[in-house]
Amino acid sequence: MPEMPEVETVRRGLNSYVKGHEITHVEIRYNDLITGDVNQFIEFVTGATITDVGRRAKFLLIHLDNGYTIISHLRMEGKYRISADPNAIDKHSHAIFTLDNGQKMIYNDVRKFGRMQLWNTDDLKNNKSIQKLGPEPLSKEFTFETLKPRIMRHHKDIKIVLLDQSVMSGLGNIYVDEVLWKAKLHPETTANHLSDKDIQNIIELSNQEMEKAIASGGSTIRSYIDASGHKGNMQNSLKVYGKEGTPCPRCGTEIVKIKVGGRGTHFCPHCQVIK
């Protein structure tokens, strides 16, 4: 499900339900969900209290009071639901955390791509996945000075570069298409052909897009829901993602869909020309 706005929405939802609560019981129904030793995961999480739910790019960080953090990545379709209703658990519920108030924090993932890992809270910076992340939108490191060299050093299509979480993090397939449309950049433009103005646009528009998407509760295209089971609204504001065959909101030319780096890519062939 998630790009940064969706993960942020989940983070906020989880915080409102689980912060300050003890995890009294853990059930892992799909062992591959856990990176590392499953029994150790269960042992360390059981009895711990959730002090805060944070986020770095698309990673959820469930901080515990015992010095450990559950690093949770939802990948394509991972979801958290808070419920005391046994019917909320189904065959796609792979982890069930029972809380001291009787509620259950249920991790669902139809495709089983998501992963959880326990890590020392003080050492998160050295976790391999977290370590390699580039600056994310809306953070103070997300500046022209930082991003320009990171982007320009690549000779690949700009779409590929923006999806590369080690260059900058947080954007995924939907929002990269949206940002490139707004910046009037063809997704197959080679990254080092961009002008300073283009880089500046990418930064500003990424910030705008993330801010707006978070305010809208994320995009529900196929399956995304937040911790309360609610859909987002941002899908109603998308300009090109999933809009192939419809007129470009700017010039009326039909939006087309191609493959770039194996990912479905939507753009306006009139507004977005290869440099």
Added chain:
DNA sequence: CTCGCTGTTATCCA
């Protein structure tokens, strides 16, 4: 039925 597609990322190989 089969094929292709899906908000992700890690890994392997030329």
Added chain:
DNA sequence: GTGGATAACAGCGA
């Protein structure tokens, strides 16, 4: 380094 393919998995629609 880079590019591409492949893998993890399940469901949906054509």
